[in-house]
Amino acid sequence: MTGEPLKDINDLxxxxxxxxxxxxxxxxxxxxxxxxxxxxxxxxxxxxYVGGAGWAGSREARPPRYMPDDCxxxxxxxMDGIFYFLTALGELRGLPADKVxxxxxxxxxxxxxxxxxxxxxxxxxxxxxxxxxxxxxxKDGNTLKEWVTIGWNTEIVTTLxxxxxxxxxxxxxxxxVRGRGAWRADDGSLVLHCGNTILTNGRWLAPGEHxxxxxxxxxxxxxxxxxGHSTAEQLMPRLVATYRARGMKITGVGGRExxxxxxxxxxxxxxxxxxxxxxxxxxxxxxxxxxIMLAPFGGALDYRPILWPTGGRGTGxxxxxxxxxxxxxxxxxxxxxxxxxxxxxxxxxxxxxxxLDESEAGKDNSKMSALIELARLAATSQGNIxxxxxxxxxxxxxxxxxxxxxxxxxxxxxxxxxxxxGILELNRLPAGARSVGFxxxxxxxxxxxxxxxxxxxxxxxxxxxxxxxxxxALMDIGEQGSRAADQFGSLRxxxxxxxxxxxxxxxxxxxxAEMLSLRNLAETSDAPEEGEIxxxxxxxxxxxxxxxxxxxxxxxxxxDHMKPIGKDQYGAEDQEDKQRRETAEVALGRIGLKVxxxxxxxxxxxxxxxxxxxxxxxxxxxxxxLEQLLQGTKFGEGVWxxxxxxxxxxxxxxxxxxxxxxxxxQSKCTLIPLAVALPPGDEDDEEDAGAVPERxxx
Numbered sequence: 001m002t003g004e005p006l007k008d009i010n011d012l013x014x015x016x017x018x019x020x021x022x023x024x025x026x027x028x029x030x031x032x033x034x035x036x037x038x039x040x041x042x043x044x045x046x047x048x049y050v051g052g053a054g055w056a057g058s059r060e061a062r063p064p065r066y067m068p069d070d071c072x073x074x075x076x077x078x079m080d081g082i083f084y085f086l087t088a089l090g091e092l093r094g095l096p097a098d099k100v101x102x103x104x105x106x107x108x109x110x111x112x113x114x115x116x117x118x119x120x121x122x123x124x125x126x127x128x129x130x131x132x133x134x135x136x137x138x139k140d141g142n143t144l145k146e147w148v149t150i151g152w153n154t155e156i157v158t159t160l161x162x163x164x165x166x167x168x169x170x171x172x173x174x175x176x177v178r179g180r181g182a183w184r185a186d187d188g189s190l191v192l193h194c195g196n197t198i199l200t201n202g203r204w205l206a207p208g209e210h211x212x213x214x215x216x217x218x219x220x221x222x223x224x225x226x227x228g229h230s231t232a233e234q235l236m237p238r239l240v241a242t243y244r245a246r247g248m249k250i251t252g253v254g255g256r257e258x259x260x261x262x263x264x265x266x267x268x269x270x271x272x273x274x275x276x277x278x279x280x281x282x283x284x285x286x287x288x289x290x291x292i293m294l295a296p297f298g299g300a301l302d303y304r305p306i307l308w309p310t311g312g313r314g315t316g317x318x319x320x321x322x323x324x325x326x327x328x329x330x331x332x333x334x335x336x337x338x339x340x341x342x343x344x345x346x347x348x349x350x351x352x353x354x355x356l357d358e359s360e361a362g363k364d365n366s367k368m369s370a371l372i373e374l375a376r377l378a379a380t381s382q383g384n385i386x387x388x389x390x391x392x393x394x395x396x397x398x399x400x401x402x403x404x405x406x407x408x409x410x411x412x413x414x415x416x417x418x419x420x421x422g423i424l425e426l427n428r429l430p431a432g433a434r435s436v437g438f439x440x441x442x443x444x445x446x447x448x449x450x451x452x453x454x455x456x457x458x459x460x461x462x463x464x465x466x467x468x469x470x471x472x473a474l475m476d477i478g479e480q481g482s483r484a485a486d487q488f489g490s491l492r493x494x495x496x497x498x499x500x501x502x503x504x505x506x507x508x509x510x511x512x513a514e515m516l517s518l519r520n521l522a523e524t525s526d527a528p529e530e531g532e533i534x535x536x537x538x539x540x541x542x543x544x545x546x547x548x549x550x551x552x553x554x555x556x557x558x559x560d561h562m563k564p565i566g567k568d569q570y571g572a573e574d575q576e577d578k579q580r581r582e583t584a585e586v587a588l589g590r591i592g593l594k595v596x597x598x599x600x601x602x603x604x605x606x607x608x609x610x611x612x613x614x615x616x617x618x619x620x621x622x623x624x625x626l627e628q629l630l631q632g633t634k635f636g637e638g639v640w641x642x643x644x645x646x647x648x649x650x651x652x653x654x655x656x657x658x659x660x661x662x663x664x665x666q667s668k669c670t671l672i673p674l675a676v677a678l679p680p681g682d683e684d685d686e687e688d689a690g691a692v693p694e695r696x697x698x
Contacts, residue, residue, distance in 0.1 A: 079171055180218050184300040287492070290305070306422070309406050535677065545590050
């Protein structure tokens, strides 16, 4: 371009005919934020405006800052640098301080993110334009301008959100959050969290803050059945027709047949469960019915029972699991191969029931032992369970789920575990037994499960009394311990709640308490105490205590010591018998064991008191031989003394205050009655094997 320099941009526009350039100049924006609607220009420049919180000044003069009443995001509190919120969808969200900004905030407000611009807009003053994009001017030729929203004020929203969380105070999500499942409110009422809705005091409410607790929104699970009282046929016509065609008969009191279509859904479910070939034909389906009734409400219970159905091929175990899965639908946490940590993470703060299939015995049962321990803790947990974590940071969680294990073989169980779970043995089904195909009736069975949940909710007011009646009966009549009474009493009470109205008859309670008694239930009658286990490990241990002989069981050495010493032809003690006893005594002394006898004819300054008259097996409280014998067991490092002292009739060392010499080593000991240490008949068993001649016990 040639000629004289142009004096300004208008010359350029005139020279090139660029009207668009002139229009662009008229539309230049003033890059400033718009004042808020309540801005007062008369306040002057010395006062700073701080948005909805008021005007800056002394702390006392500033009013507190709150979120608007209609704000879709709810601040909950803060802890350890994490700020907690309920999002617009009702989800729980914890954000570190550096994440309370920008897209993280937008994500919390979604799908109502435009609320941010409506409530805390960021505006700019720009020129007004007409439809052609030409600047609009007033009569004096000045370009008219207007405030336009260009976003939201990140700084104001960020500080407001954190301030409101801090004002709520320190807030522990582990203590305050309740996920899907059932819970007991402070007033004792039942709260049922179904993911997208909450049932409390008979009303359905949206997830959120209710009372002192937060129930965040989660994926929905089936709600209780809303219809009124229904018969089985009304609820499940196709499934009832299938069982009618198979000839199902239901009898009531006195053997009177009850029409299949007229029974309640719970009674129909009980009859379905009875079609499996249970080892205990009445007890096992009743216990399983109780578990199905209770399992959705674990978080509201004082005790959460554990069941373990087990059976091999041809027992119908897989079909049973199909039925259970259809009853609970997606309100059952199911895993065939799970770790303890994985189950904890999936459970989170939910109280939904857990089914762990394929919980098989194996060469290494450590993984399964951890899961069993978790189930045991969940059964009685009322507080937080603390686990170690990475970087020396402990983690806390609360296990409130009812567990159902299933397997072909049950792994080894500690006595405390076995007596606290119901082991339901499935036998082979009769030849020609046909599968019902529960997958074809998922909708109907789902309604049955929802009816069971509605039944429990409607009868929540009866639960504590029923639970008390059955657990006390198992202790008073069945002679069960408190934990076994909790386990089996809660299951029987839940079955009662499902099947009948009102309180049970005293005769029925007494009959069932006897059926579920300590002596009749294999879970409790066959569960040895810790002392019995420890004594069994000692007696059955093969050891070489005499170098002239090979390894022998400790019990064999005990039998050798107990054999009577015969008489020779001259009336003197048989030397072989005497030598056998002396050899056994020396051998047993090498591992801290000794047979001792006390009676009224004993003399000396250590004359025994009458309470220890008799025959005893003395077990040293401290002895390297016993330590090696029990190495690798939980009874090592002297723990054997605690366990053995709990055997019937045993006397602790602290009581008898007697030291015994074990081949020169002197130690305090625990005295076990010889009849307990070597029960009558044990030596006879050895005799049957050709090891011991018959003798009469003194």
